[in-house]
Amino acid sequence: MKKFITVLHFLIIFNIYADIELTPEELEGKKKFMTHCSDCHKLEGVLVGPSLVEIAHVYKDDKRGIITWAMRPGNKRADTLPMPPMLHVGKENLLKITNYIFAVTEGKEYKTSKKNEMFCTALVALMVFYYFYRKKLKKRMPKLQ
Ligand code: HEC
Numbered sequence: 001m002k003k004f005i006t007v008l009h010f011l012i013i014f015n016i017y018a019d020i021e022l023t024p025e026e027l028e029g030k031k032k033f034m035t036h037c038s039d040c041h042k043l044e045g046v047l048v049g050p051s052l053v054e055i056a057h058v059y060k061d062d063k064r065g066i067i068t069w070a071m072r073p074g075n076k077r078a079d080t081l082p083m084p085p086m087l088h089v090g091k092e093n094l095l096k097i098t099n100y101i102f103a104v105t106e107g108k109e110y111k112t113s114k115k116n117e118m119f120c121t122a123l124v125a126l127m128v129f130y131y132f133y134r135k136k137l138k139k140r141m142p143k144l145q
Pocket of ligand 1: 039076080084
């Protein structure tokens, strides 16, 4: 129990610290993000729309492209709903949200689903290999039995 509480304390302190690292403007961007975008977007993993890590990856060379998109979104991804326009949020707030997105995703690498697919295929191949060769392996390495 003591260990659990220590870990909890550590997590809380770390969480507060994570927020301190944001500039006041980025913090405001976070608030706006929570109001207007967080129903459909989260840091990592798809919610309704793509993750912030994916968004930061798509727009890394065109940060303001996020604002243009949010004012007039298209329908890029076949497997999601179209995103509703965010005109009511206003350009200034969208800029703050954009800065927040890049601050919070800094250093996080976007893993394409292709990389994940390759990893899963390799894992399955390894399991199949083990299944068929385990008898031979056991003969060679009796300690495994
Ligand atoms: C009702 C749900 C919803 C809300 C709210 C929402 N989005 Fe989205 N967003 C989506 C979906 C769904 C997509 C994927 C659309 C597609 O690719 O066809 C998306 C995609 C995006 C993309 C990726 C565009 C690209 O070129 O790949 C950006 C950037 C984005 N949203 C920004 C925002 C911002 C900023 C806000 C808040 C102001 C916001 N979204 C609020 C649902 C939402």
